[in-house]
Amino acid sequence: MQLKRSSGILLHITSLPSSFGIGDFGPEAFKFIDFLAETKQKLWQTLPICPTNSPSPYSSLSAFAGHSWLISPDKLLENKLLTKDDLKSIDQSKFNNSYVNFDEVKKIKEQLLEKAYVNFKNNNKQAQEILNDFFQREQYWIDDFTLFMTIKEKHKDTIWCDWPEPLRRREQTALQMIRQLEKDRIEYYLFVQYIFDQQWKELKKYANDSKIKIIGDIPIYVDFDSVDVWSNSLIFQLDHDDTMKPTVIAGFPPDHSSSTVQNWNMPVYDWNNENVRKDLFDWWIKRLRKALTIDDLLRIDHFRGLEAHYIIPVDIKTQKPNTSQAHWVKTPGHELLTAVTESLGSDVPLIVEDLGDVTPEVFELRDRFQLYGVKILQMGFYYDTDNMYCPHNYTPNSVAYTGTHDNPTTLQWWTKEASEKEKKQFIEYIRRPIDGDKELINGLKLDKHVDKYICWYFIQIILQSASNGAIIQMQDILNVSTRMNEPGIASDIEHNGLQNWSWRFEWSQLTSDIRMRLKKLTQMYGRDLKYGKSIPPDDMVMKDESKCILQ
Template structure:
């Protein structure tokens, strides 16, 4: 058998091919098993230390799995693939105001019908593993739980796809049974159809609000704190995918800034980062999340991530001394929070 034939059998997880590669690559396999063991040991110790200090860790779980992931390779029957392991349809989104062609993400679509018949066992195992790593889990692209967009795999872009009904409440119930209550943040950003809002309300999970999105001049914008419908929200100044607050507003014209100035009761651009942080703490949201970059008022040079790109992402390093600069800032925020709660300011 030639090398290409051997790789084909390995791709298809033929038992003889798996036995052969395990024997030939035994040392490598054991090395990577050791690395995983060391990672999980170190992570468990770190998490225990953080939890002991009253810190809970939030982990991010994408809706879809990558085509070249271990998940798809090891459990092909859970995805809509052909006999060669190639996707028949892939995930994406239709054309919109930001893209005439839509987006073709390329992730294989789950075989939701099969998963439901199996009681969503794959998802239960996935969430159980995530639940051991993290205290709270943010489910990315929650919209896809209610409805998802599929594109024929041979298409070049997001055109000519179609909307499909998602797994809905049956899947969210399986997740709740696995994780327990109060451990999920639903990333519900984007255009929300009634089905998405209805599903989120049924789950009782926390939704997301992002203050960077709030100041488009529309008084009914759902990201403006006075429009929050319940406490069941997590409010961010901006997420890891956004510009920093200072960087975002540095590019706005005076006319575009007028609404923000009026709402925040400030008069200068440089006041916006602190004003947004105060507004987040004054909101009715249950949880407030502020990036260190926004806490320090840093520009876009400190931006964390550029979506749809690879390279210089997640490389921000804090070089400010914690005790001299950051701790006093956090102390003042704590005092502000306690004053807003009416419980005094002693710490």
């Protein structure tokens, strides 16, 4: 992949302002693209936009479908699928401009989509033909998805392994009966995906016409209670003879952020089973191909798992994980990526999260396929200044971040989490022989000054770095401390007054001074494509990062 020197913003669509309690594909998303263009940004990175089991965008019901909560009621009104009275009937008092109330959003969006579906069928003579054409284009995944959602609804949202045997085992007679008896409900879920597809394509075209590329995000794993596991159960390590539940689950060993084994409670692919490897690779290729029709570039979460994956054995009878026996297992990542490039081309636009207990083999796999790694600036000051995340070690074949959804915001890191050693190391790193800085450096008397400007220090550092890509977390542009996600905290539990994933911004926070400063820095450091130039992968200086691995 060749990524030109450019910059952009990390902001999930749910965090946009809107009148319906959650950011969506409506007017505010188009306005945000205008802001990106105004400030010379070329990239907009989102979190996954698949339907979810919870507020977490990384807990998906499908790796192929789109999330109904992101559909814009304003756009449904514009297309005469809703009326002004439909929108006026919404109780705005249940929403908050600063965060998402997921329970209320779910109720409202489902009510509006049900109305839109009825209007679509009643008022459009070509409704059936439109849906049939869409079904034919997307049949390879949407047939299973609409069945799964319909059966799940019919069985009161229970996990698929608890469905009646014929349905959980996907006996064709049982599935055909559902198709006949629940035809209208299946068609409703087809309609929702059609509308999602239409609205997203319009938004993406607007972004691309504005010279902005969309960076999507896909988790390496999928939920057990997903259509992907139900319809492709053989490619996962499950108890196929009896319960159909996982025999091992994904996780991560203790590290600097957690003193215990992390249990992600997601099923693990049966990577090393030669009998299913072709089907497993085919599923991955279809997944990536679909994602690349939605986004311009893709970030793969937990890329480390494609070199070796960490598994936690599960007691089949009690379903209790045995963390004491958790261990790493080699992944056929080279074979997978070879199959991917043979099918999708050698220039697959992938950014990979090469973080977390990394080894030389992880970097070797990344570089062999000329994939872009990530650099998290906060991590440059956790350790000594010769670690790979310190800015002077950045290489062009990378994307630099002020922070990600799993990190504290820059302001939060500085004011609450960074140690005095880290603060001192940061100040020494940016010190300049200017009279005004001497007072700040001496004795580390810098609280008020840095609290105010720490975010812009971070933004400036990643923009001026050698990384071809630079992504700024939206909270850092606004200098706020509310993070998107606190790992280890369940999505339905409030933490510091908010649920994970619920943060939203308001336009009043995005002042003219912020806009002007961001535009100026972007152009100053050559990240406006009009001025910047790309460095092809073949010409990149490939630093031996194995020497910088954090121990």
